[in-house]
Amino acid sequence: MQRKKLVIIGNGMVGHHFVETLVQSPAAQSFDITVFGEEPRPAYDRVHLTSWFETRNPEALSLASLDFYRTHGIDLHLGDKAISIDRTHKIVRSEKGIEVAYDILVLATGSYPFVPPIPGHNQEYCFVYRTIEDLEAITQAAGESRIGTVVGGGLLGLEAAKALQDLGLETHVVEFAPRLMAVQLDEDGGAMLQRKIEALGVGIHTGKNTRNITPGKFQRLKMEFTDGDALETDLIVFSAGIRPRDELARQTGLEVGDRGGIVIDDQCRTSDPDIFAIGECALWHGQIFGLVAPGYQMARVVADLLSGREAAFTGADLSTKLKLMGVEVGTIGDSHGRTPGAHSYVYKNEADEVYKRLIVSQDNHKLLGAVLVGDSSTYDTLLQYYQNGIDLPQPPDALILPNTEAAPTGLGPDALPESATLCSCHNVTKGQVVELIDQGVAALADIKAETKASTGCGGCAGLLKSVVDAELARRGIEVNKDLCEHFPYSRQELYHIIRVEQIRTFDELLEKHGKGLGCDICKPAVASILASYWNDYVLSDKYFKLQDTNDYRLANLQKDGTYSVVPRIPGGEITPEKLIVLGEVARKYKLYTKITGGQRIDLFGARLEQLPHIWQELIDAGFESGHAYAKAVRTVKSCVGSTWCRYGVQDSVGMAIFLENRYKGIRAPHKIKMAVSGCTRECAEAQCKDIGVIATEKGWNLYLCGNGGMKPRHADLFATDLDDETLVRIIDRFLAFYIRTADRLQRTAAWMENLEGGLDYLRAVIVDNKLGICAELERQIQHLVETYECEWKKTLENEEILKKRFRFFVNAEGSDDNVVFIEERGQIRPATLEEKRRIKGIPIELEKAS
Numbered sequence: 001m002q003r004k005k006l007v008i009i010g011n012g013m014v015g016h017h018f019v020e021t022l023v024q025s026p027a028a029q030s031f032d033i034t035v036f037g038e039e040p041r042p043a044y045d046r047v048h049l050t051s052w053f054e055t056r057n058p059e060a061l062s063l064a065s066l067d068f069y070r071t072h073g074i075d076l077h078l079g080d081k082a083i084s085i086d087r088t089h090k091i092v093r094s095e096k097g098i099e100v101a102y103d104i105l106v107l108a109t110g111s112y113p114f115v116p117p118i119p120g121h122n123q124e125y126c127f128v129y130r131t132i133e134d135l136e137a138i139t140q141a142a143g144e145s146r147i148g149t150v151v152g153g154g155l156l157g158l159e160a161a162k163a164l165q166d167l168g169l170e171t172h173v174v175e176f177a178p179r180l181m182a183v184q185l186d187e188d189g190g191a192m193l194q195r196k197i198e199a200l201g202v203g204i205h206t207g208k209n210t211r212n213i214t215p216g217k218f219q220r221l222k223m224e225f226t227d228g229d230a231l232e233t234d235l236i237v238f239s240a241g242i243r244p245r246d247e248l249a250r251q252t253g254l255e256v257g258d259r260g261g262i263v264i265d266d267q268c269r270t271s272d273p274d275i276f277a278i279g280e281c282a283l284w285h286g287q288i289f290g291l292v293a294p295g296y297q298m299a300r301v302v303a304d305l306l307s308g309r310e311a312a313f314t315g316a317d318l319s320t321k322l323k324l325m326g327v328e329v330g331t332i333g334d335s336h337g338r339t340p341g342a343h344s345y346v347y348k349n350e351a352d353e354v355y356k357r358l359i360v361s362q363d364n365h366k367l368l369g370a371v372l373v374g375d376s377s378t379y380d381t382l383l384q385y386y387q388n389g390i391d392l393p394q395p396p397d398a399l400i401l402p403n404t405e406a407a408p409t410g411l412g413p414d415a416l417p418e419s420a421t422l423c424s425c426h427n428v429t430k431g432q433v434v435e436l437i438d439q440g441v442a443a444l445a446d447i448k449a450e451t452k453a454s455t456g457c458g459g460c461a462g463l464l465k466s467v468v469d470a471e472l473a474r475r476g477i478e479v480n481k482d483l484c485e486h487f488p489y490s491r492q493e494l495y496h497i498i499r500v501e502q503i504r505t506f507d508e509l510l511e512k513h514g515k516g517l518g519c520d521i522c523k524p525a526v527a528s529i530l531a532s533y534w535n536d537y538v539l540s541d542k543y544f545k546l547q548d549t550n551d552y553r554l555a556n557l558q559k560d561g562t563y564s565v566v567p568r569i570p571g572g573e574i575t576p577e578k579l580i581v582l583g584e585v586a587r588k589y590k591l592y593t594k595i596t597g598g599q600r601i602d603l604f605g606a607r608l609e610q611l612p613h614i615w616q617e618l619i620d621a622g623f624e625s626g627h628a629y630a631k632a633v634r635t636v637k638s639c640v641g642s643t644w645c646r647y648g649v650q651d652s653v654g655m656a657i658f659l660e661n662r663y664k665g666i667r668a669p670h671k672i673k674m675a676v677s678g679c680t681r682e683c684a685e686a687q688c689k690d691i692g693v694i695a696t697e698k699g700w701n702l703y704l705c706g707n708g709g710m711k712p713r714h715a716d717l718f719a720t721d722l723d724d725e726t727l728v729r730i731i732d733r734f735l736a737f738y739i740r741t742a743d744r745l746q747r748t749a750a751w752m753e754n755l756e757g758g759l760d761y762l763r764a765v766i767v768d769n770k771l772g773i774c775a776e777l778e779r780q781i782q783h784l785v786e787t788y789e790c791e792w793k794k795t796l797e798n799e800e801i802l803k804k805r806f807r808f809f810v811n812a813e814g815s816d817d818n819v820v821f822i823e824e825r826g827q828i829r830p831a832t833l834e835e836k837r838r839i840k841g842i843p844i845e846l847e848k849a850s
């Protein structure tokens with residue numbers, strides 16, 4: 001079959017989503033695809049553009065790799081703008097002179113920031129806020145400025161204002177309308193938001209029409225307003241709305257709207273049937289959608305059509321929930337109450353600065369819209385009422401009044417119809433989730449992976465989890481968190497019991513709260529909890545039987561029955577003397593040596609009876625156990641940081657050593673890895689660790705819950721510019737809270753994925769002390785720090801344990817003669833079965849016969 005030519009102009013969020021969807025569809029085989037992108041890099045996450053300031057690393061925002069395009073055979077032209085479309089010959093021409101023929105053309109050119117034509121608007125130090133390059137330029141200018149002003153008090157304007165404030169500038173917002181967020185908020189809501197943002201130190205100037213920008217007397221620029229007022233500033237960021245990028249469409253004679261935008265029908269077709277338009281450049285029924293979710297929907301519609309399926313774009317809900325400069329804001333549907341017959345319920349609490357308004361239908365039964373400022377906790381529930389046309393409780397104001405007995409606080413997941421959208425970023429309905437569960441996909445993490453639900457803005461995480469739990473419960477699949485048949489409690493509950501009742505042994509716990517004798521699941525799990533809580537010696541008589549193989553031997557069992565020896569090398573820093581000791585020990589005991597990703601040196605091939613001798617020599621030289629055998633805090637990797645590196649802004653090695661020494665050996669539900677980078681270049685790869693620390697000019701940024709491994713997860717930025725003391729305090733709390741609440745063998749990443757309320761909840765608990773437990777969490781870690789002992793040192797002092805646990809034959813000296821090594825690249829490695837047989841003179845044929 002002759003493949004058709006598909007050309008896509010624009011490699012932004014929507015253009016890329018279209019490509020991603022298309023290559024997974026049947027249409028992928030039917031097209032040769034060419035993409036033009038004007039920007040110098042592949043698509044990135046513009047929605048989270050502001051987070052660029054946290055890392056200053058464009059890669060962190062990337063949505064697509066060049067590899068992705070290469071692998072799928074897509075011709076991607078970056079930094080090359082399409083400059084004309086010849087519809088007669090069906091050819092697209094680019095700025096760099098490339099000509100590509102098309103059968104189907106998709107325009108995904110997005111929009112540009114509108115800059116009001118104020119005289120002086122295009123001089124130096126005037127910026128917009130749309131691309132990574134814009135942010136780079138703003139950052140550079142901020143370095144030479146004291147005051148920054150944003151023109152535009154809408155969503156994006158306030159986001160830009162936050163960025164300026166974070167860059168250390170005195171910040172002002174100038175808004176033409178009489179209130180902030182005039183499109184979404186009513187008068188009272190806007191006023192409440194203004195008070196809150198002013199309280200954060202931002203100057204808000206509403207109802208201001210700028211008529212001129214001239215050189216300033218005190219600052220670089222002067223903004224003159226039509227009412228005679230003026231504001232001096234050093235830089236200006238325009239964020240006064242967007243305009244669709246329809247220039248190519250106009251030039252080639254496609255129909256465009258009176259106020260711009262490429263006119264499309266329900267199939268996203270333009271006035272030329274072979275040309276589609278999607279995303280912010282498209283005008284559907286007179287509407288431009290300035291959000292990403294509708295653009296993604298359009299992309300899916302066109303991918304479906306090209307695959308021969310029927311599809312239509314039917315509009316999109318523009319309800320939004322967000323945090324603006326730390327202030328919660330939510331708007332739903334007709335937030336201005338313009339629907340004929342609509343009436344409102346208002347709750348206004350000036351003391352706590354909370355404003356909530358419901359707009360309901362004339363008959364009082366349906367929710368038409370809502371405005372929430374200062375507290376958006378009811379947003380998810382209200383959105384479900386609105387989107388699914390669910391009858392309101394009577395009286396409806398119970399939904400916004402502070403909790404009273406009568407007030408229904410949430411809408412149970414069972415009340416949602418299958419058509420209910422749970423995740424609007426990825427357009428996932430309850431029906432899709434139900435279908436997956438019917439197919440046997442029961443784990444929340446798997447449902448997220450299949451549908452991408454709650455991986456966009458993450459706002460639906462709580463709702464998704466409650467739907468999954470309710471559906472599992474409805475099928476009789478109990479969301480059973482019991483540790484095992486011996487304990488009818490989850491790990492978290494057992495931790496709580498041990499803490500409250502001060503239980504110190506497995507036997508006592510079993511007697512009081514369990515049954516039977518215990519098993520391979522509950523014994524190590526309880527041993528781990530007891531160790532995390534009491535920090536008693538794990539090989540003492542009361543504990544050693546509970547430990548799994550590695551903890552029992554204080555070493556990792558390898559495939560050939562030998563063990564590895566992993567001494568701690570805090571922060572990866574090691575003296576030449578210690579390096580020599582490692583080399584000498586390795587040579588003496590003929591061990592294989594390997595430098596690990598955690599920046600230490602593993603010694604492999606130790607026989608059980610050799611372990612105490614090896615460790616004695618290492619401990620004599622000042623080494624300690626590296627706990628590589630334990631579910632515990634392992635390593636803190638670091639780069640060389642400011643001590644040696646030209647770019648380093650903090651002493652990452654010093655911090656890593658401090659952290660490693662503080663948390664070494666703390667037992668947890670799973671292993672914990674950490675890293676510290678000396679600047680945002682991130683050489684220590686801190687963002688793929690459970691706890692990642694990255695230096696900033698002002699202190700440290702803290703990242704949590706990342707991991708590499710089978711299912712890599714980028715850590716979430718949790719807090720910024722922390723001083724040393726605050727950093728350590730938050731890590732203390734985080735560790736203690738994770739240890740307390742995670743399931744057995746649950747790494748921090750999975751724990752976070754399943755944590756109801758996600759990152760915000762975690763922040764509420766360990767930063768805002770919502771549960772009032774922070775002091776206790778800190779005390780717990782302090783106890784563990786103060787009671788730390790090197791387990792190998794303690795073991796070497798105990799003759800009896802050495803005799804009992806570290807010999808191959810119970811009653812005799814001697815070694816496992818099944819251990820055979822082969823020399824390779826100047827070191828040993830375990831022999832294969834065939835090699836062993838050859839060495840031992842056992843005929844190979846025997847192996848085949850047996």
Ligand SMILES: Cc1cc2nc3c(=O)[nH]c(=O)nc-3n(C[C@H](O)[C@H](O)[C@H](O)COP(=O)(O)OP(=O)(O)OC[C@H]3O[C@@H](n4cnc5c(N)ncnc54)[C@H](O)[C@@H]3O)c2cc1C
Nearest residue numbers: 010012013014037038046081082109110279280290291292
């Ligand atoms: C700071 C900020 C915060 C935002 N926050 C949110 C939010 O919280 N929620 C939300 O839903 N949305 C948000 N948005 C809006 C969201 O980013 C957009 O809706 C989304 O990016 C639109 O995608 P798009 O592909 O249509 O346009 P774009 O992402 O702008 O991509 C269009 C691309 O096409 C390129 N292009 C244009 N013309 C040509 C040409 N002739 N040749 C080649 N390439 C061309 C452009 O350079 C651009 O790279 C935010 C936007 C910004 C700037």
Ligand code: SF4
Nearest residue numbers: 639645648678679683
């Ligand atoms: S992260 Fe890289 S660039 Fe930054 S200090 Fe460390 S080594 Fe240097």
